[in-house]
Amino acid sequence: MRTVIFDLDGTLADTSADLIASANYCFREMGLGDLLDPVADAGVAFRGGRAMLALGMARSQQPDAAMQVEAYYPVLLRAYGAAIDVHTRLYPGAIEAVEALKAGGYRVGICTNKPEALAETLMQRLGVRGMFASLVGADTLPQRKPDPAPFVHAVQLAGGAPAQACLIGDTITDRKTAQAAGVPCVLVGFGPDGMGVADLAPEAIITHYSELPGVVRQLLG
Numbered sequence: 001m002r003t004v005i006f007d008l009d010g011t012l013a014d015t016s017a018d019l020i021a022s023a024n025y026c027f028r029e030m031g032l033g034d035l036l037d038p039v040a041d042a043g044v045a046f047r048g049g050r051a052m053l054a055l056g057m058a059r060s061q062q063p064d065a066a067m068q069v070e071a072y073y074p075v076l077l078r079a080y081g082a083a084i085d086v087h088t089r090l091y092p093g094a095i096e097a098v099e100a101l102k103a104g105g106y107r108v109g110i111c112t113n114k115p116e117a118l119a120e121t122l123m124q125r126l127g128v129r130g131m132f133a134s135l136v137g138a139d140t141l142p143q144r145k146p147d148p149a150p151f152v153h154a155v156q157l158a159g160g161a162p163a164q165a166c167l168i169g170d171t172i173t174d175r176k177t178a179q180a181a182g183v184p185c186v187l188v189g190f191g192p193d194g195m196g197v198a199d200l201a202p203e204a205i206i207t208h209y210s211e212l213p214g215v216v217r218q219l220l221g
Contacts, residue, residue, distance in 0.1 A: 001107050002220045003160025005151055006132075007169035008112035008119055009046050010191045012094050013126065016042035017087035022080035023052035026072040032060050038087075043192035046171060048113060049076045081118055085125040091190065093209030098131055100213040106220075109134030109158035111151045113173065116140045133158035146176035151183075166203075166219050168212070175200040184219040186212070 009015045017038040023045075024034040035056035036044070044055050050069055053076065057065035098108055109132050112119050116137025123129035134157035136150045143149040155165045166184040167174055170191040178185030184203040189195045197205060204215045 001158075001160040001164065002105065003107040003109065003155045003158050003165040004101055004216055004220075005109050005111050005134075005154045005158070005165060005167050006098075007167070007171075007174050008110055008114055008122070010170040011091075011168055011174070011188055012110070013088050013090045013122070014042075015088045015122070016045040016192070018084060019045035019049070019052065019080060021083065021086070022076045023049070023056060025079040026053060026076050027056050027060075029075065030062075030068070030072070032056070032062075035059050046192065047173075049073055049080070052076070077115065077118070081121065084118065084122050088122065088126070090126060090128070091188070091209060095128055095131065097209040097212040098128075101216060102131070104213060104217070106216065107133050107155075107158040107160045109136070109154040109160075111136045111145065111154040111167070111177075113138040113145050146173050146180055148177060148181035151177050151181050164220060166216060170197065172200055175202055178202075186215055186219070 006012050020036045020038045020041060023036050027035045044051050050073055053069040053072055057068055101108055114137055116139055119135055119137045134154045136154040138144045141150055141153060152162045155162045167178040168186045170188050175185050186204045187197040187202040189197060189205045189207045206212050
């Protein structure tokens with residue numbers, strides 16, 4: 001069974017503003033004010049909570065930055081979970097593309113480095129969890145992307161075969177995951193990095209989700 005696995009943050013949905021808000025909540029708790037900008041820093045949001053905290057610590061030249069990052073990471077997760085879908089939106093055409101893939105006989109699933117419970121909550125809040133046959137998060141397995149194990153697990157949970165699968169993503173983490181799994185990678189060209197993702201040499205780039213079903217047919221048949 002041919003399978004298409006999607007990354008979540010920056011691929012299926014633009015979650016950056018809510019992620020940045022959770023980091024800024026932590027910085028305000030530290031008495032530092034809002035250190036990240038929801039537009040200019042959207043790219044770092046998709047690299048995870050610790051990356052956002054580390055950037056803020058660097059900007060404010062805080063001592064013991066690494067310790068502060070670890071101390072406030074659980075605070076960030078709680079803040080994010082409490083306001084997970086205030087600004088988050090699915091990218092235009094994403095669900096239509098998923099529906100087209102399913103109608104074409106493909107299985108679809110999600111493999112994200114967001115904690116599984118948060119990913120489940122977000123997809124349910126967005127009303128689309130039932131469209132995906134699998135969801136594997138950062139803590140589902142001992143490994144996380146770019147290790148290929150979570151991707152393989154997502155494919156298998158969806159009822160597919162890893163050798164007949166591809167990964168849709170937006171960052172070097174997704175590119176490395178696909179390479180490690182030996183599968184094609186499609187990167188989106190509408191994230192914060194834009195067409196800069198071409199530097200990662202994926203098998204394909206899409207500029208709108210309307211292009212995805214055709215691209216997948218070319219890659220997987």
